[in-house]
Every structure is written in C-alpha cells, then in structure tokens.
Amino acid sequence: MSTTYRSTRGGVNGFSFEQAILSGLAADRGLFVPETIPKLPANALETWANLSYEELAVEVMSLFIGDNEIPRKDLQQLVAKAYKHSDSNFRDPAIAPVVKVKEQLYMLELFHGPTFAFKDVALQFLGHLFEYFLERKNRLEKSGKTHRITVVGATSGDTGSAAIYGLRNKKNVEVFIMYPHGRVSAIQEQQMACVLDENIHNLAVKGTFDDCQAIVKDCFADAEFKQTYSLGAVNSINWARILAQIVYYFYAYFRISDKSKKIAFSVPTGNFGDILAGFYAMKLGLPMEKLIVATNDNDILHRFFSTGAYHRTGVEHTISPSMDICVSSNFERYLFALCGDNACTLKQWMDTFETTGKLTVEGPLLAKAKAEMVSFSVLQPDVLTTIKEYHQNYSYVLDPHSAIGVAAGDAYLKENDDVNVVVLATAHYGKFMPTVLSAFDTKVELPQHPILKALESLPQKSKVMENSVEVVQDFVREVVPSNQVPKCVFGAVNHFLPQSTLLKASIVLAVGAIAFAAVQRSNKN
Template sequence: MKYISTRGQGGEKGFKDVLLAGLAEDGGLYVPKELPQFSAEKISSLRSLPYNELAFEVIKPFVNGEIEDSILKGLIDDSYASFAHTAVAPMTQIGHNEWIMELFHGPTLAFKDFALQLLGRLLNHVLTERGERAIVLGATSGDTGSAAIEGCRHSDALDIFILHPYQRVSEVQRRQMTSVLDDNVNNIAIHGNFDDCQSMVKESFADQSFLPENTRLVAVNSINWARIMAQVVYYFHAALQVGAPDREVAFSVPTGNFGDIFAGYIAKGMGLPVGKLVVATNTNDILHRFFKDNDYRKQELKHTLSPSMDIMVSSNFERLLFDMQNRDGAALASLMDSFQQTGTLSVSDSAWDDIKVLFNSSRTDNESTCSAIKELFDRTGYLADPHTITGVRALAEVDIPEEMPKVVLSTAHPVKFGEAIEKAGLETPALPHHMADLMEREERYSVLENDLKKLHGFIQEHSKHS
C-alpha cells in the first residue's frame, strides 16, 4: 500500500510518512495509490465481529505492516475502550428500512472521536518510535477540536494548538475544548470564521519556517488520511447489520468538509455494496450546489443552527475531484489553482454525470432544521441534533429505491446544540454523567486576531519545544 498526492508531485509514500505529513508537499491531499479489495465472501466473514475487531480488519491493509499487527490491534482496542456504548456505534431504527447509526458515544459526544482517538495513539506511537516530538495544529468548526484534544492530551510526544472561530461554536463545544488544562493543550479563538482558521492552518503547513528547530507540524484535521481510514470502518459496521453484502445500502451523511462521506466512497471502492451516498448540507451548501448543478462556487458563509457544517470550502472534496480528473495530478492541480483564483469550479459534463450515479444531495435551512427535529421526535421519540437531522430530512428529499436500506450517520449528541433543540420546541437533554459538571469547569483559552504572524508568534511562545 503506497500513497500519492492528489496534485501529482512528491512520489509515493508509506503509511507512517503520510500519517506524520498530513498535507502533501505540493499542497495536495494523500490518497491510496490503489484500494484494498474486499470480496463478498470476505465482507460476509466480518459480520459477527465486534467493532474493534472489525476496525482492525478494515484498517490493517492501509497500514500495510508498517505497524506490527499486535501493536496496531492494541492501539485500536484502546481507542474504542472508553466509548459509552458497548456496541460503539449502535443502530436505531426510525422507520421502515431506515436507521440512524449513533456515532456520538465517544468521550466528546461526536463522530470525530472515532478517528481522533485512534489518530492520537498512532501519532504518539510513531513519534515515540522515531524519538521525535511534534506540534499538532488544527482548526475546528466545533467537534474536531475537542476530539483531537482528547486524543492527544496524554501524549508526551505532542503539543496541540487548536483554532476555533471566536463566539461561533456552541458553549458545550467550546467548554469541551477550553476546560482541558493539560500543559500540552492550547486553545485559540480566532476573530473570524472556520474558513479563516482552516486557511491559517493550511498556510502554516505550507511554510513551517516559523517552527522551533527540530520540530514538525502534524495534522489532525480530515486532510490527514488516517482520519478517513478510521471512518471507513463504520460504513462496513452499518452495512453488515442491514444486509450487506447481499443488499446495497444507502447512506445519508451530514457533511461540511466532505471527509465523513468520502470515507463511504472509499468503502464502496473497497467492495462494500454502497448503493447511494447522500450529501446533507445546511445553507452553506457548496456541496449541494455541486451535486445539483455542477456549481462549486464560494459564497458568503452563514451562521446556522448546525455550526459544525458552517464551512465555505470543503477540504476533502479535492480527493473526489482527483478521481473525477481520472487521477491526473497535473489536471487536478490546475483545477485547484483556478478555483483559488476565481472562487469557482466545475467539471466536465461526463465526469459530473458519472459521479451523480452514486451521489445525491440535499440542503436544510434553519427553519426546516427545527421543524424536522420536532417531527422526528413526535413520530418516533428520537431526539436528533441539528446536524443529524439534515441527514434524516435528506432521505425524504432524494430518490432512493424503497427496497434499499437507508442509514443516517448521526454525528453528535443533541446536548451539544441546546439552542436548536429549544427552538424546535423541545427540552435539551442533560449532559451525560461523565461531563455533568462541564459548565462549572475552569476554562483556559486565548483570543487572537486573524493574523498569521501573531499565530506563529503564539505557537513559538507556548510550545514546549521552544
């Protein structure tokens, strides 16, 4: 298993190098040169496995022996041992042939825990093995930050700096990050939006000359291939429970950065019978506009009741575009350069028609978010958060064969988004017992202007590498 950049430069890399690099040297994203193939017989053989053992079988080919199997299995076992539900990703039926897969039973109550609990352990293992230390630099629109901090806080080999848009994440989301007081954890609120934070992270990776000597940046955002790799597992987990490999399965996925749904695309490429992938967005709908009209155009970012999807430009979309350009790195690089200059892109009609066979999309505004939360609760007693509900609502918006099982990926616990729940006319649930005192915990974070030099100065000052 080798990895290549979407922009065609830099040659082939192994898993460990891709893990530590995050973003490729040419500004592209790493993808496998070829995907491992799982036959129907192989997929059937996985049906009875608990989640951690399934994860080992799905992840092992991507690591390709660079981490000894017994060590890799131990890291995976540790990653999911702290999840609050023994099924790790339990399924709840909400209608005829419709399920919600709950991905919020990890330590920070969001789907990001599935990847980041493992990523932190992988990074610590490889860095310790190499006798290195590193700085984690990431941006969050709400959930990535707390999951990354939880995954990295105990690592002796890492300092972590997480940027979030000032006053644009929910209070629960902010406090989950800022109440972690470990010496290696640094939370920074940036005056701006998520895209400003993400842009600063990308620029920092592109030019790391500001770093202390003998230090590297590592990425925990979904640009890091290991994030996608870990998320592929729960597509297999859900599909096996609703009839795979004997039945095709549709997935409806709330997404802003395209990482969570791209993992489903990878699962299909490995042989999982994924019949349809539905991109569920809020009014920041660049992905919906692409799949509806072949129009990927920057627009003004809007603040919504589903803030983790308040993203103007989807980082992982480049990985799909690479395949749509027939894996031609030079063509993809030219397309992305044009997008950088003009703020818009489209693909050939034939490429767009081909990808639409698998993908569909839906957009949900704030008003529809609240009404759909209430409707689902009244109908089933199930309380969905404002991101998950976009996936539920999308099932009614798009055409999926009635006989095809439909799975919505539930991305977060509703307690994290009390404003939306209350606007839906319902009561916000209580915090789970392990974080019942969250609102009383001491907070620590810094507020910075949207200024790259100031950010770099802060990192230099607060890094233990200095």
C-alpha cells in the same frame, strides 16, 4: 505488501503510511491518498459480518497499513486502546450502534465517544497512532534527538474537542486548536477549554472556520516552520482520519439484517471527510446504492452535485455550526478520483479555484459525480421541523446536524422506495440543547447527559487570536521550543548563530580551527 501514498497534486509520491500520517499535508499543498486502492479479501463480506467493531477495524485498516509498518499485533493493541469501552471513552460497547428509527431508516450513532461526536471515532485512534510512531522513532534514534510533533488544527466545533481528548497528555505532542470566535456552541467551547493539560492550547480566532482552516494550510505550506516545529495534522486532511471512518460504513452494513433492499448512507456534510470515508468504502467494494450529501444553508457541495458549480460564497452562521463551511478541504480527494487520479488536472483545478473561487465540471464528469452521490440542502426551518417530528412521532431526539442527515434521507426515500437509508448521527443532541429545545412549540423536558452538564462548572482556558497566520505562528514559537536539534558540533553552533551569513561563516571557521588544533595537540601527546 504496504500501500504507499502520494499527493493529489503530484509533487509527492511513494510515502509510507507513517510518513503520510506524520506529514499531514503534502509539501505541494495536496492531500495524501493511496497510490492504489486495495481490494477486499475474497469472501470478506461474509467472513467479516459478525466481527466486533474492534476486530473489523483491524481488518479494514490492515488493507492500508502493511505489517512491516505496523505489525498486526501492534495494530490490534492500538485499536483496543482507541476503542476501549468505559465511561470516559466509548460508553456503548458496540462503539457505533445502529438503531432502527422507522421502516427503511436507521441511525448509525457515532456520538458515544468522550466528546459526544463522530470525530472521536477517528481521533481516539489518531492520538494513539501519533504516540506509537513517536515512541518508535525515539527508541530507534541514535543521535540523542527527541522526536516531537506540534499539532496545528482547525475546528468548526467538534474536531477540536475530539482532537484534544485524543491527544491530551500524549508524550512529545503539543496541540494548538483554532476555532472561530463566537461561532461554536457553548458546550463545544466548554469541551475544548476545560482541558487544562499543559500540552493543550485553544485559540479563538476572530474569523470563520474557513479562516482557521486557511491558517492551518498556510502553516503547513511554510516549509521552514513546518520542519522546525514538526507540524502534524488532526483535521480530516490527515489520511488516518479517513481510514478510521471507513470502518463504520462496513460495520453499519453488517448490522442491517434486511439485505433485500439496497443501502444508501445519508451524511451531514461540511468538510467532506465523513462522506469521503464512505466513498472509499464504496471503492473498496462495499455494496452501496448511493451516498447522500446532506448540507445546510452553506450549500456549496449541493450546488456542485446539482449543477457542477463549486463556487465559493460567504459563510452563513446557522444552527448547525459544525457544517458552516464554504471550502471543504477533503473535497480535493474526491475531485482527484473524479478526474481519474490525474494530478495535473487536479492541480489545474485547485490553482483555478484558489485564484478565482470557482471550479466547474460538466458533461461526463458531472454525470459520474451524480452517479455516485446525490445531494440535498436542508435549511434551518426544516432542521427544526425534523427535530420536532422525530421526537413526536418516533421518540428519537436529533441534534441539528443529524437532523439534516435525516431530512435528506427522507427526501431521498420519497424518490426511491427500494432502499434502506442509514443516517450518520454525528453528535449527541445535548451538545446543542438550546437549538433542540427551540424546535418545540411547547415546553419539552429533555434530559442532559451528566457529563455534558458537568462542563458548565469546570474551569476553562483559551486565548482570543487575531485572524492572522503570523500571529498564530508567533504564539506557537512562544510555547514550543524549536525541534531543530543539532547533530554535531557545527550544527550546535549554527543553532545559536546570528542571522548574518558572514558572521556565521566566521564563527564556524573559528570553531573548526579550535577543534582542529585541539585534535593535533591530542595526537602529539
């Protein structure tokens, strides 16, 4: 039986998996969530324990994708292509190896994909998924129309390059990635800008990541623009991103041999997608003591889980730029679950937040949130101290984002000595080498990965954009032809008609009269 999907805001329901993935954002500006959360098969925690990453991915994803939507054999092929072990794809055969750094603290290394960041795990899968759906739709299309998708995405640093590497050269896919101009690391920008494929377009927006994300949501909220250009989402608003990330929580659980202690996951958190996948793993039935929300100086999530106040403030530029986010787009899915899947309540909350910049929960709802998650804010000096200490004491090199997860994990262990903490290592340190080196008092030689080193000499292309949805939409219009393909002679005429309704009507009537006369003459002959 297939899982169906609905919007968190109540305006859309009964969508298939394919519809939810290709739509990205619901028409009512809500996010797609499963209408019911499936249950783990009996004895899954025993029968899945020794599966490879690819085998486990098929099992977990199958819970949310009916065989009538993607036959199991096809899903296996999609997963195999996404997680192929090679120098240009996933460099570690384990895909997401778990490394014990010290007693009670493990690193789930998610940076072995093509762009050295955790987002590769989801976006390699999503790229093949888009291509699979489009190929199937075009194969079944009888009208001659070619189905295409225009991906419009925002990145604080890592999503962009992961999306680009996942979608480059994909047939019938055009990609526009926005990032905050001057607010990503040099290597993050190089990874995006060095991809010269014709279907890839990098837009450096004069603003913050929140501005970029707002432009994406405005594009999706523009029904005519969305339909005309068949918009698709790669940000974690797309359910497929969350689904793919659920897998590695199960994988990590199975790789921790010490089951005498409970397991907590510490997650460097900005847009709330990565930790949300852990929340869904918990709801599926994965044994988990706690999810640890690890934030940087931009601590809106820490303030929520501490006090119930989700109040918007400005965004501070920090040494962990991928987490420099104030409004976490995926947080809406968690709030939906928190209010008991009540779309009316959720919509009221989001309307209030979008109007006032403030959302507050208290009482039993706050207690429920605290029972599921605990939060810590790790400031920049503490990030550098953590990088230094873990290199000196454990010979393990952390990037600044993973260091936030480690610092939060250590803080949790001080209060809870009966758990093992798994920290999600979200990026390779080489993507933030200047920051990492600044953590040391004396000169330290850290090897740069040769693939990252090679980026410095590659040609690049990107376009600086004003912080405006109209400017971005105009650029999309310049690049992408309209996907409104005529289905009949009248549709064809309408495609080229002037804007005047009166002129349209006159021309369509004239064409109709001509067509009718031609048919009459043909019948007489």
